[in-house]
Amino acid sequence: xxxxxxxxxxxxKFFSGEVENxxxxxxxxxxxxxxxxxxxxxxxxxxxxxxxxxxxxEELAIGGGFVEVHQEKVTVLTDLxxxxxxxxxxxxxxxxxxxxxxxxxxSEDENAEEVAALQASIAKSMAQLKLKRKRRxx
Numbered sequence: 001x002x003x004x005x006x007x008x009x010x011x012x013k014f015f016s017g018e019v020e021n022x023x024x025x026x027x028x029x030x031x032x033x034x035x036x037x038x039x040x041x042x043x044x045x046x047x048x049x050x051x052x053x054x055x056x057x058e059e060l061a062i063g064g065g066f067v068e069v070h071q072e073k074v075t076v077l078t079d080l081x082x083x084x085x086x087x088x089x090x091x092x093x094x095x096x097x098x099x100x101x102x103x104x105x106x107s108e109d110e111n112a113e114e115v116a117a118l119q120a121s122i123a124k125s126m127a128q129l130k131l132k133r134k135r136r137x138x
Contacts, residue, residue: 001035005051007060007076014060014081020052022074024067033069040069044078046123048131061087061131063124080124087132096125 005022007014023032025047049062063080103118 001072003033003035003037004073005076006074007049007062007078007081009078009081017053019074020055022049022051022076024049024076025062026067033074036071037069037074039071042067042069044076046080046120046127048127048134049076049081059084059131059134061124061128063127064120080127082128084132084134087128089129089132092125092128092132096122096129099125 002018002020003022004017005019006016021032021034023030025045027043027045030047031042044062044065044067046063047061049060051058061080061082061084062076062078065076065078067077068075099118099121103115103122106114106118108115
């Protein structure tokens with residue numbers, strides 16, 4: 001039984017179509033969904049999202065957000081969704097370096113919000129680099 005998958009970022013609807021399955025990096029660990037899955041809502045963390053269309057596996061680097069699963073539909077709301085072709089490795093490495101340097105200079109006690117934002121930026125950069133380097137090795 002196919003699933004209708006929608007991946008939505010603040011900028012656009014990244015993907016909308018029928019898929020065979022989906023695997024996402026949940027906050028409690030990776031999870032998968034097939035058609036007929038029990039309804040659920042869960043958080044996602046930066047990492048790799050995979051789904052199959054016509055037997056072909058598609059892979060994305062995603063940021064944090066939420067997934068809503070129903071028996072016939074999955075909606076992914078995330079702040080980042082990019083394919084390996086869209087990732088500029090050098091630019092991402094530089095952004096991660098800047099975030100790590102800023103994080104080293106921030107006091108967690110005084111600026112918990114800024115620390116969380118920098119940690120999220122680093123996690124998204126790491127997800128992108130992991131996907132890009134994985135695809136390069138394949």
